[in-house]
Amino acid sequence: xxxxxxxxxxxNCGGGGGVAAGVHDTFPRDGNTTVSTDTDVxxxxxxxxxxxxxxxxxxxxxxxxxxxWVGNTLTLVRGFTNGLQPSTPYAVTVSGSPExxxxxxxxxxxxxxxxxxDQSSPTFTSSPAEGATDVAPMTPVVLxxxxxxxxxxxxxxxxxxxxxKRTWNATFDRLEIAPPAGGFLPGSVNELNISxxxxxxxxxxxxxxxxxxxxxxxxxAVLGMSPTPGSTVVPQYGRISLSFSRDMxxxxxxxxxxLTPSNGCSAGQSEWIHPRMYRCRPMNTLAIxxxxxxxxxxxxxxxxxxxxSAPYVATFxxxxxxxxxxxxxxxxxxxxxxxxxxxxxxxxxxFSESMDRGTTEQEFxxxxxxSEGRLSWNPESTQLTFTPxxxxxxxxxxxWTADFSEDxxxxxxxxxxxxxxxxxxGEGTGMELSVREVGSVTLGSLGGGSAELADLMVGDxxxxxxxxxxxxxxxxxxxxxxxxxxxxxxxxxxxxRVGCDGDVGLLGSTLLVEGVDRGEAFxxxxxxxxxxxxxxxVSNVCAGPDWLYIDVTAKVAADLAARAANGGxxxxxxxFPQGSNGDGQADRLVITSQLQLFTExxxxxxxxxxxxx
Numbered sequence: 001x002x003x004x005x006x007x008x009x010x011x012n013c014g015g016g017g018g019v020a021a022g023v024h025d026t027f028p029r030d031g032n033t034t035v036s037t038d039t040d041v042x043x044x045x046x047x048x049x050x051x052x053x054x055x056x057x058x059x060x061x062x063x064x065x066x067x068x069w070v071g072n073t074l075t076l077v078r079g080f081t082n083g084l085q086p087s088t089p090y091a092v093t094v095s096g097s098p099e100x101x102x103x104x105x106x107x108x109x110x111x112x113x114x115x116x117x118d119q120s121s122p123t124f125t126s127s128p129a130e131g132a133t134d135v136a137p138m139t140p141v142v143l144x145x146x147x148x149x150x151x152x153x154x155x156x157x158x159x160x161x162x163x164x165k166r167t168w169n170a171t172f173d174r175l176e177i178a179p180p181a182g183g184f185l186p187g188s189v190n191e192l193n194i195s196x197x198x199x200x201x202x203x204x205x206x207x208x209x210x211x212x213x214x215x216x217x218x219x220x221a222v223l224g225m226s227p228t229p230g231s232t233v234v235p236q237y238g239r240i241s242l243s244f245s246r247d248m249x250x251x252x253x254x255x256x257x258x259l260t261p262s263n264g265c266s267a268g269q270s271e272w273i274h275p276r277m278y279r280c281r282p283m284n285t286l287a288i289x290x291x292x293x294x295x296x297x298x299x300x301x302x303x304x305x306x307x308x309s310a311p312y313v314a315t316f317x318x319x320x321x322x323x324x325x326x327x328x329x330x331x332x333x334x335x336x337x338x339x340x341x342x343x344x345x346x347x348x349x350x351f352s353e354s355m356d357r358g359t360t361e362q363e364f365x366x367x368x369x370x371s372e373g374r375l376s377w378n379p380e381s382t383q384l385t386f387t388p389x390x391x392x393x394x395x396x397x398x399x400w401t402a403d404f405s406e407d408x409x410x411x412x413x414x415x416x417x418x419x420x421x422x423x424x425x426g427e428g429t430g431m432e433l434s435v436r437e438v439g440s441v442t443l444g445s446l447g448g449g450s451a452e453l454a455d456l457m458v459g460d461x462x463x464x465x466x467x468x469x470x471x472x473x474x475x476x477x478x479x480x481x482x483x484x485x486x487x488x489x490x491x492x493x494x495x496x497r498v499g500c501d502g503d504v505g506l507l508g509s510t511l512l513v514e515g516v517d518r519g520e521a522f523x524x525x526x527x528x529x530x531x532x533x534x535x536x537x538v539s540n541v542c543a544g545p546d547w548l549y550i551d552v553t554a555k556v557a558a559d560l561a562a563r564a565a566n567g568g569x570x571x572x573x574x575x576f577p578q579g580s581n582g583d584g585q586a587d588r589l590v591i592t593s594q595l596q597l598f599t600e601x602x603x604x605x606x607x608x609x610x611x612x613x
Contacts, residue, residue: 022046022104023094024072025461029501029586030108036546037084037115039499040455040592041076047098048072054096060088075455086115118200122146132211135190137183140164140176141209147198148172148545152494152602154196160371161343161391162427163192165490166606172545180391182344187215187374187389199545215374215389218245222296222312226357226381227408229314233321236287238408240265240280240294241358243377246302247275254278256299256308259292271358275303279358286318323409328352329402329420338422340486340610343391345424347400353407354381360405367399367419395426395483395609426483426609456601458511458574459504459588466579467588470516473603475560476568487608491556492549493572494602495591500542502587508577511538511548511589515555516573531573533558541589548591556605570603 027042028035043056051069056076062083068075084090089111097103127142128135141163143156149172156163156177164178184190189212197203223243227234240259250272257265259282269281286292296312333348334341349364361375364384371388384402392398399421406412456469471493478485493513504511515532533555541548552572559570574591581587592600 022098022101023106024463025586026092026108027455027457027501027586027588027590028110028499029462031110032499032501033111033113034499035084035110035112036499037086037112038546039084039112040590041092042455042590043074043076043094045072045074045098045104047100049074049104050097050099054094057093057095059091059093060085062090084112086112088112118147118198119202121202121204122149122196122198123204124194126209128209128211130209130211133214135184135211135213137186137213138179139184140178141192142177143175143194145173145175145198149175150197150199150201151492151547151549152604153203154194156192156194158391159191159193160393162394162489168549170540170544172547172549180344181342184213185344185389185391186213187372188213189390199547220302220306220308221245222308224357224377224379224381225294225314226354227316228354228380229316231354232317233319234286234292234316235321235323235409236285236318237410238282238286238318239356239358240282241273241356242278242280242296243357244276244278244302246304248278249301249303249305250278252307253296253300256297258295258297260295261290261292263292273358273362277358277361279356288318288320291315291317321409323407324411325353326411327355327405327407327413329413329415332420334422336420336422340425340608341398341422343394343424343427344388346388347386349384349386349402351382351384351405355384356406356408357381359412360384360402363405363413364402365400367401369393369396369398369424370400392424394424394428397421397423423611427489428478428485428607428609455498456574456591457588458591459501459507459576459586460580461586461588462584464580464582464584466575468573468575469591471572471574471601473570473572474568475556475563475570475605478560478605478607478609482612483609484612485560485607485609488553488557488560489606489608491551491553491606492604493552494604495548495550495574496601497541497546497548498590498592500589502585504542504576504587504589506581506583506587507579509539510577511541512536512573512575512577513538513550513552514573514575515559516571552603556603560607 022045023043024046025044028039041056049072054074056074066077068077089109091107091109093105093107095103095105123146124143128139141156151168151172154175156166156175162180164180167176168174189210192209193206194209195203195206221244223245225243226241227238242257254265254270257280259265259280263282263284263286265280266283270279272278293313293315296308298308298311301307328351329349330352331350334345357377364375364386369392371390371392373386373388376385376387377383399419401415401419402413403415404412457467458469460466475485513536516529517532536550536552536555538548538550556570559566
């Protein structure tokens, strides 16, 4: 999470009277019958009060309210203990003395909605199901919960690699997670660690969801061999390496291999490199200028007993060659020393000449942070590709070598003192940054001013004043020391809703979440300045669970890319399309700000990182 670094509400102040002498406005407004039991109570006075003498009395009595004064506004916050009961009418009497003028005595009332306390832990079902063994690579993971969840508490992390985009439904009881960009790797076993809690902070024990993606079963075939079929410069003492598409049954396969004229594989010097690679050492020295035919007959079977459907036949010619040049690795993808490599990227190795497949597959190995996978060749045996079955761990350095791999003549690669390496792109979530600015903010010529309140107001109030709210987040600490965030995979703005007054549908209904060019400080110009980038529209902001979960990926990605110009800050403006409908009644959305415990607005970011510098 990235915690909010600055939040405040602004009013575009106009005319209109207060709701009572000495009191400009209250939240909830008088008569509200749909108030949440965990609401805050906000009282705005018409002028400065003698704060120590202000009394607020609830009938029936309420305990466990803390309070904040900001200017002329008193906010009673629920704190950790819930003081209100469901389906209960409350009368709130406010009394006290202003610094100038007659004493204030005002009563307003509201009724809480039915909200039975929930002390049970949520449960969930998954698709794919636990233990599924036939999952397609592009299958999304869907978690269906027994009740609405607190979205910022739900974590789903793979034991290796990363996942794709996360999407909640409107009621926060269904989470769909896209597969990685290239899909789950064929042949992989995937473990996802899942934890979270509902909106009452009831959690469930961390669970692991395991499923596997089968590797496609290719047709049984000989994929190729070294030396390259048709070659006319095969050394007299050369070896023959055969690549198969499946794990082979050794005895039937060796028995099906013939080399003519009058030769064969030496039982004592031939070997299986692994179940899909056999290296044949001819029993007799190859005759110079002679064309040889190698045949793998239909008697060759895989470990399941399936036989080749047709013989594999290839020819080559032996020659009197004395070749002593050692092969080299001319290039790789990813390049040597590359950083920011995708977690499931294949490794492609290009050699300076045709290689002996047997020794090369025998000598290729990871020295650190490697992965299981499969090897494949081009027909000329000059390019070897390793395709992982399991994604690399994000952010780690992968080291590998193909030292001592040989060409046909037995010359070998020598890089004994050098380990080749590349670094996998890291994936992380932002840490919770501390609030860096607290205090009153005056917006220039605005008549009523504005401040960092314990609650943010969006809409209008009883004086027909338009209310907007602003949030500012710091992106500088997305990655820890020594690392740099380089891209945003997904970003969500989480706004904890305290409640709603009146009907925000009268203001256009849709909440607009806009970027704003703050500059050095927020000022009156931000109330009417053009939005930066495309605004995000959010519907039904007063319905459903008490969290607004808003996808702001495009904006945060742009802000991160422009951090040199914007100081690493991401700014948001919240407003409705219409400032005020002029009915003298409050129509507004109320959101908890950073002064609250446990429920401040947050920016949840999943990002890529690489080493700094």
